[in-house]
Amino acid sequence: MYKRMLAVFISTVIIMTVCSFRVMYLTGGSDIQAADYRSGYRLEISRGRGTIYDCNLSPITNDSIEYVAIVPPTPQAVMEITEQLDGETAQSVLERLRSGNPVTTVVSSGFLSESCTVIKTFKRYSSTQPAAHIIGYINSDGSGTSGIEKAYDDILSRPSALTATYRTDANGNILSGSEPEIDYSGYNLSAGVVLTIDKGLQLAAEAAASRYLDAGAVVVLDISTGKIRAMCSLPKFDQYNVAESLEDESSPLINRALLNYNVGSVYKLVVAAAALEQGVSPDTTFSCSGSYMVGDKEFHCLGEHGTINMETALEVSCNIYFIQLAQSFLPQSILSISRSAGFERSFYLCDGISSDSGLLPSLETLRTQPAALANLSFGQGELMLTPLHMAGFISAIASGGYYREPVLIEGLVDDSGSLYDVSEQQAPAKILSDSAAGILKEYMINTVESGTGTAAKPESGGAGGKTATAETGWIKDGREVYQTWFTGFFPADDPQYAVVVLAEDGASGSRTSAPVFKLIADYVISRG
Numbered sequence: 001m002y003k004r005m006l007a008v009f010i011s012t013v014i015i016m017t018v019c020s021f022r023v024m025y026l027t028g029g030s031d032i033q034a035a036d037y038r039s040g041y042r043l044e045i046s047r048g049r050g051t052i053y054d055c056n057l058s059p060i061t062n063d064s065i066e067y068v069a070i071v072p073p074t075p076q077a078v079m080e081i082t083e084q085l086d087g088e089t090a091q092s093v094l095e096r097l098r099s100g101n102p103v104t105t106v107v108s109s110g111f112l113s114e115s116c117t118v119i120k121t122f123k124r125y126s127s128t129q130p131a132a133h134i135i136g137y138i139n140s141d142g143s144g145t146s147g148i149e150k151a152y153d154d155i156l157s158r159p160s161a162l163t164a165t166y167r168t169d170a171n172g173n174i175l176s177g178s179e180p181e182i183d184y185s186g187y188n189l190s191a192g193v194v195l196t197i198d199k200g201l202q203l204a205a206e207a208a209a210s211r212y213l214d215a216g217a218v219v220v221l222d223i224s225t226g227k228i229r230a231m232c233s234l235p236k237f238d239q240y241n242v243a244e245s246l247e248d249e250s251s252p253l254i255n256r257a258l259l260n261y262n263v264g265s266v267y268k269l270v271v272a273a274a275a276l277e278q279g280v281s282p283d284t285t286f287s288c289s290g291s292y293m294v295g296d297k298e299f300h301c302l303g304e305h306g307t308i309n310m311e312t313a314l315e316v317s318c319n320i321y322f323i324q325l326a327q328s329f330l331p332q333s334i335l336s337i338s339r340s341a342g343f344e345r346s347f348y349l350c351d352g353i354s355s356d357s358g359l360l361p362s363l364e365t366l367r368t369q370p371a372a373l374a375n376l377s378f379g380q381g382e383l384m385l386t387p388l389h390m391a392g393f394i395s396a397i398a399s400g401g402y403y404r405e406p407v408l409i410e411g412l413v414d415d416s417g418s419l420y421d422v423s424e425q426q427a428p429a430k431i432l433s434d435s436a437a438g439i440l441k442e443y444m445i446n447t448v449e450s451g452t453g454t455a456a457k458p459e460s461g462g463a464g465g466k467t468a469t470a471e472t473g474w475i476k477d478g479r480e481v482y483q484t485w486f487t488g489f490f491p492a493d494d495p496q497y498a499v500v501v502l503a504e505d506g507a508s509g510s511r512t513s514a515p516v517f518k519l520i521a522d523y524v525i526s527r528g
Contacts, residue, residue, distance in 0.1 A: 040165045040167050041101060041168050043070065043102055043103075044104075044161050045068055045119055045164055046119075046161070046162040047142060048062070048121075049061075051189050051191075052156070053192060053194045053195065054195055054197045054199035055195065055410055056198065061124055061192075062123075063122075064126040064127075066106055066122065067109050067121070069105055069106075069116040070103075070119065071104070072102045073102065077116050078097070080116060081105065085105065092105075101174065129239060130197075131197055134148060134231060135147050137239040146253075151352045152193045156191075160187055162186070163183045164181065192413050193413070194410040194419060197231070201220060201229050204230070206236075209516055210236075212503070212515055213513075214234065214505070215235055216501070217501075218257070219391040219406075220499050221395050221406060221497065222497065224399070224496070225407070227410075228407065230520075231255075233257050256504070257355075257388055258355040258388060259386055260356040260359065261470070262471065263384070263385050263468065263485070264470025264483065265509070266467070266509075267376070267378070268379065269394075270337055270341075273337055273397075273437075273440060275325055275333075276436040277436055280329055282309065282311060282439055286324040287307045288308065288320035292319075292323055299374055301319045301320045305318045313325075314444070314447055315443070315451030316452065317466075326376065326377035327373065335366070337431060338358075343393075344360055355386045359383060379470060387500040387501075390487050391498050394488065394489055397489070398495035400432075402428035403429045404429075444489070448465045448492075453467050455510050455518065458522050463488050463492055464489050464495070465487060465489070466486070467485065469485075470483045481505045482505065483505075484503045484507065484509045484511075485509050487499070487501075490521040490524070491521075501516040503516075
């Protein structure tokens with residue numbers, strides 16, 4: 001009874017409002033309505049924005065449907081729409097109907113009406129929007145504010161409107177019973193940007209990361225090209241409610257894949273590579289008793305590993321072995337390989353999207369401060385790198401020593417949906433010898449098979465990898481915060497992808513980060 005009374009009341013208000021505007025039109029009208037008369041009354045239903053695609057030209061944006069109802073200022077339409085909308089939205093529709101002209105509002109897919117025309121439109125972002133940190137977001141005016149949305153705003157913001165036109169009388173009033181003529185000709189969202197991201201792999205990486213990480217990042221590189229097939233960051237954010245994220249202490253708007261972190265034991269791969277390139281035999285042994293003195297500073301290991309060689313040291317991630325290994329050759333070799341892998345540079349992916357520059361100690365520091373060299377040997381001290389930096393180096397190991405800088409942009413798409421301005425294939429740089437890369441690849445496979453990385457082993461195909469649990473020096477709730485890593489490649493025999501998983505405040509690389517790698521590898525292998 002209450003709803004019926006409310007509907008009658010609202011209908012009465014609308015009728016009176018419409019009548020009053022009719023009188024206004026008949027007694028003179030307005031310049032605006034006169035302008036409308038010359039071409040009928042034109043209503044914009046939806047203003048589109050160019051599409052962001054994945055590497056297979058599958059839409060990443062404009063990939064979900066939204067239903068929009070055109071509501072004419074009639075009692076029947078008002079009754080139908082107010083029964084379907086929440087109070088606040090219904091009130092907004094009523095206020096706008098006071099103009100005496102049709103208005104639009106978003107409705108559910110099941111909305112049925114005899115008086116309103118319902119149109120399917122594209123929604124910019126989906127409820128499970130992939131690659132949000134790469135895509136970025138737009139402001140209330142529809143302009144790109146961050147990410148790809150901002151970098152390619154000139155292409156994505158080209159006018160693209162879906163409109164409805166009503167026939168009008170001599171005074172510019174919509175003719176009674178006039179049905180709108182829907183014009184789709186200007187609603188072409190084909191033009192846009194193509195990313196190197198693989199949408200399916202991106203969604204799989206996000207799902208895997210969300211299962212094990214509260215905050216962190218995942219990067220997946222195509223080893224043969226350097227193209228970024230997935231890059232995700234946690235926590236996620238809502239592109240329709242950015243203001244909420246700005247106030248969130250967990251900083252969900254930051255793309256953690258491009259942020260510097262303490263590296264830890266994954267850097268042992270760099271030290272091992274430098275030793276091999278300097279002619280140090282992989283059979284070289286050192287003894288680990290659980291601790292080791294460098295000057296007046298004592299360094300510790302996770303256990304007492306006894307006398308071990310390089311292969312075993314990587315499998316069990318022995319700090320003491322690598323401290324002694326780094327002292328056995330000139331430290332400039334470590335810095336040289338690090339720089340050839342871009343560790344001191346920022347990776348420019350496109351306008352407005354670039355990584356932090358990695359941080360390395362100076363050669364002078366390593367030469368004059370033995371403790372600094374000891375810290376660097378197992379990835380601690382001044383060293384800071386992004387997940388993207390580490391992914392590039394792992395890719396070099398897996399590809400036989402060839403380094404390719406990460407790439408995010410594939411090309412552009414025109415209004416006909418054709419790809420153009422395709423990014424040129426980059427020439428790889430040989431940063432490791434075949435021998436060194438082959439030895440490290442074998443040792444990484446052994447680490448997954450029987451070392452600290454067993455939790456990363458896929459269901460089939462095998463993999464190679466390295467774990468890390470990096471000290472930060474930060475104290476939270478009376479305990480130290482660790483950054484935990486897993487870096488690896490798969491399949492083992494013919495590597496196709498390099499993957500880096502970084503967890504902020506993780507338990508350990510083997511328990512927190514390695515399982516994420518496994519889920520991603522299983523997805524790709526199952527997909528064939």
